[in-house]
Amino acid sequence: MTLTLTPGAATLAQLQDIWANNRAVTLCPSAHAGIKAAQALVAKAAAGDDAVYGVNTGFGKLASVKIAPKDVATLQRNLILSHCCGVGEPLDAATTRLMMVLKLLSLGRGASGVAMTTVESIENMLARGVTPVIPSQGSVGASGDLAPLAHMAAAMIGEGEAVFEGTRMAAGDALRRAGITPIVLGAKEGLALINGTQFSTACALVGLWGAWRNASTCVLTCALSTDAIMGSTAPLQDAIHTLRGHAGQIAVARAQRALMAGSQIRESHVEGDTRVQDPYCIRCQPQVTGAAMDILHFAGQTLEIEANAVTDNPLVLVEDELIVSGGNFHAEPVGFAADQIAVAVSELGAIAQRRVALMVDPTLSFDLPPFLTPDPGLNSGLMIAEVTTAALMSENKHLANPCTTDSTPTSANQEDHVSMAAHAARRLLRMNANLNVILGVEAMCGVQGIEFRAPLETSAPLKAAMAVLRAHVPTIVEDRYMAPSIEAASALVANGTLAACVDLPAFVKGEAA
Numbered sequence: 001m002t003l004t005l006t007p008g009a010a011t012l013a014q015l016q017d018i019w020a021n022n023r024a025v026t027l028c029p030s031a032h033a034g035i036k037a038a039q040a041l042v043a044k045a046a047a048g049d050d051a052v053y054g055v056n057t058g059f060g061k062l063a064s065v066k067i068a069p070k071d072v073a074t075l076q077r078n079l080i081l082s083h084c085c086g087v088g089e090p091l092d093a094a095t096t097r098l099m100m101v102l103k104l105l106s107l108g109r110g111a112s113g114v115a116m117t118t119v120e121s122i123e124n125m126l127a128r129g130v131t132p133v134i135p136s137q138g139s140v141g142a143s144g145d146l147a148p149l150a151h152m153a154a155a156m157i158g159e160g161e162a163v164f165e166g167t168r169m170a171a172g173d174a175l176r177r178a179g180i181t182p183i184v185l186g187a188k189e190g191l192a193l194i195n196g197t198q199f200s201t202a203c204a205l206v207g208l209w210g211a212w213r214n215a216s217t218c219v220l221t222c223a224l225s226t227d228a229i230m231g232s233t234a235p236l237q238d239a240i241h242t243l244r245g246h247a248g249q250i251a252v253a254r255a256q257r258a259l260m261a262g263s264q265i266r267e268s269h270v271e272g273d274t275r276v277q278d279p280y281c282i283r284c285q286p287q288v289t290g291a292a293m294d295i296l297h298f299a300g301q302t303l304e305i306e307a308n309a310v311t312d313n314p315l316v317l318v319e320d321e322l323i324v325s326g327g328n329f330h331a332e333p334v335g336f337a338a339d340q341i342a343v344a345v346s347e348l349g350a351i352a353q354r355r356v357a358l359m360v361d362p363t364l365s366f367d368l369p370p371f372l373t374p375d376p377g378l379n380s381g382l383m384i385a386e387v388t389t390a391a392l393m394s395e396n397k398h399l400a401n402p403c404t405t406d407s408t409p410t411s412a413n414q415e416d417h418v419s420m421a422a423h424a425a426r427r428l429l430r431m432n433a434n435l436n437v438i439l440g441v442e443a444m445c446g447v448q449g450i451e452f453r454a455p456l457e458t459s460a461p462l463k464a465a466m467a468v469l470r471a472h473v474p475t476i477v478e479d480r481y482m483a484p485s486i487e488a489a490s491a492l493v494a495n496g497t498l499a500a501c502v503d504l505p506a507f508v509k510g511e512a513a
Helices: 013-023 029-047 069-082 093-107 114-130 147-154 171-178 189-194 198-228 237-243 249-260 287-307 332-360 383-398 419-449 460-470 483-494
Strands: 002-004 024-027 085-088 128-131 135-137 161-166 167-170 315-317 322-324
Touching: 002 013, 002 093, 013 093, 013 189, 013 198, 013 287, 024 029, 024 093, 024 114, 029 069, 029 114, 069 135, 069 147, 069 171, 069 189, 069 249, 085 171, 093 114, 093 128, 093 135, 093 147, 093 198, 114 147, 114 171, 114 189, 128 147, 128 171, 128 383, 147 171, 147 189, 147 419, 161 171, 167 171, 189 198, 198 249, 198 287, 198 332, 198 419, 198 460, 237 249, 237 287, 249 460, 287 332, 332 383, 419 460, 419 483, 460 483
Parallel strands: 002 024
Antiparallel strands: 085 135, 128 161, 161 167, 315 322
């Protein structure tokens, strides 16, 4: 299905649908007039005598070099080819397509000066499945994501590589097979295509959605862990959290309380429990996971704004009949958002890992067997699974260090402060994958621990979650080759299956973001 988007008004929900379901996209016809008006102003400037940056001059440090009208098209082509300096593993197809959609939205605001044929080229590539090969490394997040976007633009002019019908090939061949004519870039068009934050923003959005899946799963896995160690639900009382007032904290406490309602395990120790308080990893779950959700909500607002923004340079101000250099290509907002998401992901993993450690430790788990095995000593149970979570937790802590503070000058000191947003956003994929494993192992421990509480039963929602996990990860009776079980549990977290098997409120699932 092809979605029609209105530039300046695309929502996170629409963008996630496009990314997850391989949607093609066209711009609302109401955007066409503005695109054409901006292109006409650029054409007028290109034919004039005055030097206009990006239209009839060189770029960056070479902005003072005037380009003759006959060489304007060559200038734009040279710009694209010279900027195709990306390295590293290719960006995945879904995120590449999202990046192209974000570029469409930016061009559709009518402030970039591109021709309608350029807009239609991106629309046709999305519709017919021509996906440029975008190396994932090489952008410092200002002056835009130059190298990654140059590889996209190169495919549009028939250079570089693309994937078509599952095969990687020369981009010119891919366009030909798809029935798409390569474009010839006019004045400013190359610059409009490679200036912008679309690579960083696309990667950050994917990181945000992964973080929300993990955060919502955290509510479920903590409920499992709490019942496994026969923890208290008293700290989940609504009055505690409304007195503080943070939306995420309130939502997490309510959601976890609902998941545990009706648990026989919980009811069995409401009275007479010799423990006064649970450790923080149980008792402070709403405060920590809720705070992470509030951060994700804020980051989502930033990225939704950025997804609809015009971020190339110079900008074509049609009403003022001006073409003006600015700095919207600087991806600092995206870098900040990605750094915030990284901190949230790291903290979600940190507290979840402590719950794993709690459950495997017989001195803390309230009479669960060591390492959750029925025959400890002969069997090691989940001993090393916990070690794996510790390793990944530590790795995420290192990865969570801010990227935006690591500016370095480039382009002969013309671009002397950059955002590092691309790196900030790309590392979220690795961090979320690490957290998938931590939460998968926590789910394994929680379910195993609850089974040891038989004949007492947990709540109906948690029993449903246990059934989903057990369909993929059998009970650990004696030691076995563990890697496939961890992989299966992690996949249930990563694809959202585990969280989807219980009824979680919209805020907790990230749908209210």
